[in-house]
Amino acid sequence: MKLGSRKNSTRLRQLKTLLARCNRCGLCQPVCPSFIHSRHEGDSPRGRLALLTAFCQGQLHDMAALHTCLRRCLDCGRCQRACPAGLPVLQIFAVARSFFPAPRPRWQRLVLRGLLARPQRMEVAWRLLRPLLPLLLHRDGAAGQTARLYWPGKRPGARYLPLPPAAPLPKQPKVQAETAVQGVAAASSDLAPVGRASAMRVAFFPGCLADRILPELGRACLAIFAQHQVEAILPHWACCGAPALRTGDMRAMQRMVSHNLQQLAGLTAHWLVTACPACAEHPGLWSEVPGLDSSQQALARYWAGRTVEMSTFVQHILKVEPLPPSTGAVLPTVCHQPCRLPKNVDMSALIRLAPQQEILPLREADACCGGGLFSLEEPALSQRIGQRKRDFIVASGARRVVTGCPACVLQLRDLLARNRDRIEVRHWAETYGSE
Ligand code: SF4
Ligand code: SF4
Known part of the structure; x- marks a missing residue:
């Protein structure tokens, strides 16, 4: 089902059809973290789906209530794993957010469209911001590995963050000339069959966190690739689209997806490996983003089937076995x-x-x-x-x-x-x- 504007009545009909598959059994309720902690029906998956149904049928017009109920969802996906009817709840919520986008402050749109969708600009902005981080992050000896983000007025949103991070991961210029080939067919054809780690090449997608906030994690993933003779390519990626999807900003999403597909076009790699499990789910939605041409959609579908997150890659593709417990200090x-x-x-x-x-x-x-x-x-x-x-x-x-x-x-x-x-x-x- 496509993401996009409410004006598209076919998509709205598709959304209604999916919503109608919910039989209100409530088996998703006990696993939902927001429901467990608030005990409000509106904070449960069933309640959210009922509210959405009422909106789509024109029986409810309180847009603020709809935005609140979608905002209080963690996008954890527990409900869809528990649902006996197999409802793609996360996809339904993503489509709903794109149909009924919440009003957002201008600065958020600027960050999404102007920085997270444009990695070169992000690079410059981060270079300017990093020297200022020690002024914003207050070291707190009792708080271990973190520093508190200074926020005037002690806002509840202030958080403990990692100490000012090291430099982001070193990127490679887009596809090397000799490996640059066109289209999906070429991307899948001229590589040795997967199976031997030494013959493997991956495109590594660290995501915003493992690139800038926790670059030590990104470096650890690169070290694992090197240890297993896996060649890792790290182009200048845009964001995977998660924040744009959460805010329903389809223009930002379209820019992010277009940029990432441009990096993937002609890239010869066996897998797209992400550091974050949530980032790994988004390429599956890229082909549904409005405004892409048919070759971009085909490329998005191709990579959606070849995207895995780091844990799956190490456990199920490299098949690395656990080590015996240490006999020394534990x-x-x-x-x-x-x-x-x-x-x-x-x-x-x-x-x-x-x-x-x-x-x-x-x-x-x-x-x-x-x-x-x-x-x-x-x-x-x-x-x-x-x-x-x-x-x-x-x-x-x-x-x-x-x-x-x-x-x-x-x-x-x-x-x-x-x-x-x-x-x-x-x-x-x-x-x-x-x-
Ligand atoms: S995805 Fe949202 S509705 Fe579903 S279990 Fe998680 S918090 Fe609840
Ligand atoms: S488990 Fe599935 S069918 Fe039952 S209420 Fe939840 S979403 Fe609807």
């Missing part, structure tokens, strides 16, 4: 399972790629931590959801939390820093192979 560690990590990824096996960690049980290890873009829009609810996760982590006695998503890393560090807990948070790729 670090008590728990594993937080990100919502968007594919269900066939075994996080506990990824943790065992670092043998010096002793894995402790964590209650509700797969419960949502409340992070991602949602934590910026709904900080109070995000912290309430996350506090439960923090309490279980502390009760486990662990000194380290390992996870598989950069957004979870940021959220968990914020939660633990707020509570003055000296527990470190790492992505498994950063601990990979460490003794």
